[in-house]
Amino acid sequence: MKGRSRSTGLLLVISGASFWGVGGTVAQKLFQEFGISVDWLVTARLLTAGVLLLAVQFLLKDRSQVIGVWKNKRAAIMLLIFGLAGMLAVQYTYMASIHHGNAAVATLLQYLAPAMIIIYLVLRKQSVFSRQDFVTVSLALAGCFFLLTNGSVSQLSVPAPAIVWGVLSGVALAFYTLYAIPLLKEYDSLVVVGWAMVIGGSALSFIHPPWQMDFGSLSAEAYLYLVFVIIFGTMLAFWFYIESLQTLSPTETSLLSSLEPLAAVFTTVIWLNEPFGIYQWAGTACIFGMILLLALNKKKPAKSNDSVENEEPLRVS
Template sequence: MPVHTSNGSQGNHGRGVGLGLALVSALAFGGSGVAAKPLIQAGLDPLHVVWLRVAGAALVMLPLAVRHRALLRRRPALLVGFGLLAVAGVQACYFAAISRIPVGVALLIEYLSPALVLGWVRFVQRRPVTRAAAVGVVLAVGGLACVVEVWSGLSFDALGLLLALGAAGCQVGYFVLSDQGGDAGEEAPDPLGVIAYGLLVGAAVLTFVARPWSMDWQVLTDGVHMNGTVVPAVVLLLWIVLVATVLAYVTGVLSVRRLSPQIAVVVACLEAVIATVLAWVLLGEHLSAPQIIGGAVVLVGAFIAQSSTPAKGSAEPVASGGGTDRELSARETAA
């Protein structure tokens, strides 16, 4: 059923539920990299892992796609956009990135997306932003410079960094498209239907790109090494499909519907911290002190950048300033 927000105590309850869903989504997404990297190191191509992830999740969600088949006629552009950006684009860029750079670094770069969401609000929606938001963006960029250690001549793989930045751009599409139609009441597209068709579109695109018929299927029948421990490959694949994809997308989209892209993307930043900790514990990856500090600065900057952005349904302006900005914001909210 479509998720609705309301005022008063019900609105507060909805916000609390939305924050809880966003936390679950961050936890689920955060475990995808540490489960995928052993499969990649065992011989699977990153794109093949992405295809297995998306195609498996699409099969799980197929009954919901059949149930909500009217969406094909009502919102075809939304379904195609969600599939291309929020599913195929994010996953392909992210998995290709972690094959070349550490999981934590890839996620920290990907989570420049809060600053990119803010840029969407400012330059696409043409809504002014506060000075605090601008400071947050500067901090995020400065933290990124520490993460990639620019003073050492980009010691990380340059292509890996570009792929991670590509994942950040696609993730902006995920949050923006997840919010589409959220205020349309009974006419809002069902979020589960959007996810189901997004996964189907993503699987179709990735089938053409990844060419799974050339994949080494034998890897899935053997055990893979995770920091010295042998784990059945199929167990990691099931985790990636059911938890890190199906559960992560469902809770993520529902949280954006209850909150807003600007708020949900802040909570989602915890994914970077979760993935970094899991990579340290399960994969034995380590970050230098400057990189850890830079990662913290990225997250702090992202939080500051979004803390001045109102929640969904709020009449507060994005920018501080005179009454004109408040009047414009009020008119936009009323519309």
């Protein structure tokens, strides 16, 4: 982890996390200024990025896994469930939250997932509720309160649909993270995520086919934003993040991936001029505190077979 390779790993994870965060803000601009629908963008994003990730696996890594995952009946069924209830659910709820609110709040609400996982594992008696867990969950709840109310219990500072979709995004990400563990033990991340994206995008195509779009009405600016969201904000972001694990530890990549909500918040506030009050900044700080605490102080659950720790991190927004 020394020398040029480590520097490359740092550059990759910082770039990937930044692409994820900025991608959400660019998606918000597509929704608000160019009339792109959530259904179409999620479909196009999943199908295109999924195919590209599988192409990377086929050309640069173990190509036998691309088809091999479907030869294992149990893995194939899990992959179908993961693609629909995990990948599609995460992507759609996240984009819907952006559409009804903004990218900053949507990304921060999605980051409630670690606290949800802690509570789930404790209820399932797969982990003991520790002092660190108490602080983590407390930071998540305080951050959520300040972020959504701006310090006033009498009114919400964020539209209710954005909150509902954002919380559902956190729930979906929690499921996505836990359910993927057995698949990641047998297959490369690019295979699991690539196929999950193709599955989710294919399913949503029945509701909103990607070819049903008035492409002639879109400006060159809109096309540039679409390319960024699909290629940089999805495909390259995930690929760079996974490649960074070759030279960095999972703890380092998890810590640096916190740049995602930071990028989302700052680009939303500065580029799109979204108002952010002092209490919302306080809420943002609480959620960042939770992320840093989790990244720096990992603990092992009671049952190691179900552990979500010490696995290859799986992130996608």
